[in-house]
Amino acid sequence: MNQSNFGLLFSSKDLFHRLCFLLVALLVYRFGTFITLPSVNPAHVSEVFGANLSSGIIGMFNTFSGGALGRMTLFALNVMPYIVSSIGVQVFFSMLKSEGKVSAEFMNESRLSFYSKLVALFLAFFQGFVIVVGLERTKAFVGGNEEFYSLLKYTSVLTLVCGTFSLIWLGQQINSRGIGNGISLIIFAGIVAEMPAIFGNLFSGIGSPSSGILGVFVSLSLLFFVVFLVVLVERASRNIPVHYPRRRTWGSTHGDAVSNIPVKINVSGVIPPIFANALILFPLTLANFSADSYLGELIIRYFSVGQPLYFLLHSCLLVFFCFFYSDFVFNTTEISDSLKKGEAIVAGRRPGVSTKKYLDYVLTRVTVVGAAYLVCICVVPEIFRSHFGFDAIISGTSLLIIINVITDLLSQIQVHLFSSHYSSFLKKGGVIFNKR
Numbered sequence: 001m002n003q004s005n006f007g008l009l010f011s012s013k014d015l016f017h018r019l020c021f022l023l024v025a026l027l028v029y030r031f032g033t034f035i036t037l038p039s040v041n042p043a044h045v046s047e048v049f050g051a052n053l054s055s056g057i058i059g060m061f062n063t064f065s066g067g068a069l070g071r072m073t074l075f076a077l078n079v080m081p082y083i084v085s086s087i088g089v090q091v092f093f094s095m096l097k098s099e100g101k102v103s104a105e106f107m108n109e110s111r112l113s114f115y116s117k118l119v120a121l122f123l124a125f126f127q128g129f130v131i132v133v134g135l136e137r138t139k140a141f142v143g144g145n146e147e148f149y150s151l152l153k154y155t156s157v158l159t160l161v162c163g164t165f166s167l168i169w170l171g172q173q174i175n176s177r178g179i180g181n182g183i184s185l186i187i188f189a190g191i192v193a194e195m196p197a198i199f200g201n202l203f204s205g206i207g208s209p210s211s212g213i214l215g216v217f218v219s220l221s222l223l224f225f226v227v228f229l230v231v232l233v234e235r236a237s238r239n240i241p242v243h244y245p246r247r248r249t250w251g252s253t254h255g256d257a258v259s260n261i262p263v264k265i266n267v268s269g270v271i272p273p274i275f276a277n278a279l280i281l282f283p284l285t286l287a288n289f290s291a292d293s294y295l296g297e298l299i300i301r302y303f304s305v306g307q308p309l310y311f312l313l314h315s316c317l318l319v320f321f322c323f324f325y326s327d328f329v330f331n332t333t334e335i336s337d338s339l340k341k342g343e344a345i346v347a348g349r350r351p352g353v354s355t356k357k358y359l360d361y362v363l364t365r366v367t368v369v370g371a372a373y374l375v376c377i378c379v380v381p382e383i384f385r386s387h388f389g390f391d392a393i394i395s396g397t398s399l400l401i402i403i404n405v406i407t408d409l410l411s412q413i414q415v416h417l418f419s420s421h422y423s424s425f426l427k428k429g430g431v432i433f434n435k436r
Contacts, residue, residue: 015179015416022178025170026189032075032163033068033190037156039141040072060277060395066190067197072135074163077127078190079183082168084278085119086112087271094328117168121161128160179416180409188405191398222384226377226396230403233373237262238366240359243345263362266370267329270404272321273378273397276314306386314382315375322371323364332359 036042062069065078089112096102132153135141141152171182178185203216239260283299302309336356339346349355377396 012417015413018177018179018416022174022180022185025174025178025182026185029075029167029170029186029189030066030193032166033066033073033193034071035074037072037074037076037135037159039152040135040156041140041142042071044138044140044142045072045135046070058281060397061281063194063198063395063398064187064190066193068190072131072140074159075167076131077124077160077164079164079167079171079186080274080278081123081127081164082116082120083183083187083274085123086116087275089116089119091325091328098333117165120164120168124161124164125157128157131160132156179412180405184401184405184408187401191402218384222381223399226381226399227403229373229377230396230399233265233370234400234403234407236265238265238362239263240362241347242339243347245343245345261335263330263366264370265366266373267363267367268322268325268370269329270397270400271325272318272371272374273400275321275325276317276378277397279317280310280314305382311379311383315379318374318378319371322374323367326363326367326370330359330363332356332363335359 058069061078061080064080065076068075068078093102093107093112093115097107135156136149136153141149167186168183171186174180174182174185239262242259242261244257244259280303284303301307303313304310333356336352336359339355340351343351345351346355346358349358374396377400381396
């Protein structure tokens with residue numbers, strides 16, 4: 001967005017009001033991340049979690065929540081239950097649709113939103129209960145007697161659930177009254193809010209004998225490399241040329257046009273990292289609460305962050321979800337049918353089955369590159385953090401979300417600017433209007 005377009009932000013009243021609403025909504029969210037749960041000692045929670053709040057899966061979810069998880073505040077769960085449930089519901093109904101068990105009319109936006117919130121309610125209650133049990137076992141609650149503790153547990157779970165649904169409502173308000181995707185912007189705000197602390201920890205290690213200047217240099221180099229890789233790959237795509245044959249209508253010939261079907265290198269977006277981390281976090285959380293058992297001790301010993309099996313499992317889950325979710329994002333059956341109905345032809349392929357096989361061929365090879373890319377930006381920084389002690393490196397998942405959200409927000413702002421000031425855009429392009 002250049003300087004002249006930036007000045008148009010204040011001339012478009014609708015866009016200016018939407019940006020102001022977005023800013024106020026994010027400030028309300030940040031205020032809620034500092035409202036601690038009743039009778040919880042945040043200092044004790046930080047002491048118990050220790051380094052886990054700045055690294056590993058718990059550190060990533062703490063970053064997503066803007067530090068609310070580490071402070072055990074009203075928004076400790078953030079919107080993660082809703083994100084996991086909405087993705088799961090979407091995949092579930094897409095599978096039913098592909099098998100012909102539900103119609104496209106059944107899968108409307110309001111119905112999917114209802115089921116997503118219903119599943120999110122159960123997930124939020126479960127995660128809230130797990131957190132409260134953990135707080136009780138670590139003796140994070142202060143003051144009161146046994147009856148007070150019993151009431152406090154139920155109140156804390158309900159508070160966490162209400163906090164999650166308050167953020168869901170806030171995200172929907174951003175969608176309707178603000179600009180951008182509300183849920184994504186809430187996560188984006190949480191990540192950005194934690195970045196000053198992350199960079200503060202990074203530069204505070206310059207005088208440390210364990211990291212020193214070399215550690216800071218390696219951390220920044222890896223950070224810039226990941227940012228460069230994310231920007232490069234997220235803007236890259238594989239174009240499939242499509243030809244529209246000539247048509248003769250009313251004595252004139254039309255057609256023989258060529259267009260492209262872009263296939264993004266990272267077809268599945270941020271879904272694989274979120275799902276992979278959520279699945280790994282679930283057994284690790286249960287294992288930490290039953291560390292005295294043989295199974296819990298086994299899981300903690302071999303699958304904790306930094307262990308080889310953890311990196312192997314994380315990589316396998318990323319690859320699996322890349323291939324699994326790419327079929328839903330880029331549905332080759334629907335695309336081939338649409339091309340056939342529009343009489344469009346992929347070069348060298350017959351319409352129908354042959355086109356679908358070619359699209360599957362391209363999608364598979366693109367997904368291989370996308371899966372390798374996600375493993376590189378999500379797992380490699382964790383290896384550096386675990387084995388070389390660079391704790392201040394920002395996770396690749398966080399950078400992926402930041403860049404995607406910024407790109408989407410800027411594109412929506414440009415759409416609003418174009419719709420509000422289309423005449424100025426056309427005049428800059430050399431179009432002259434005839435005034436009557």
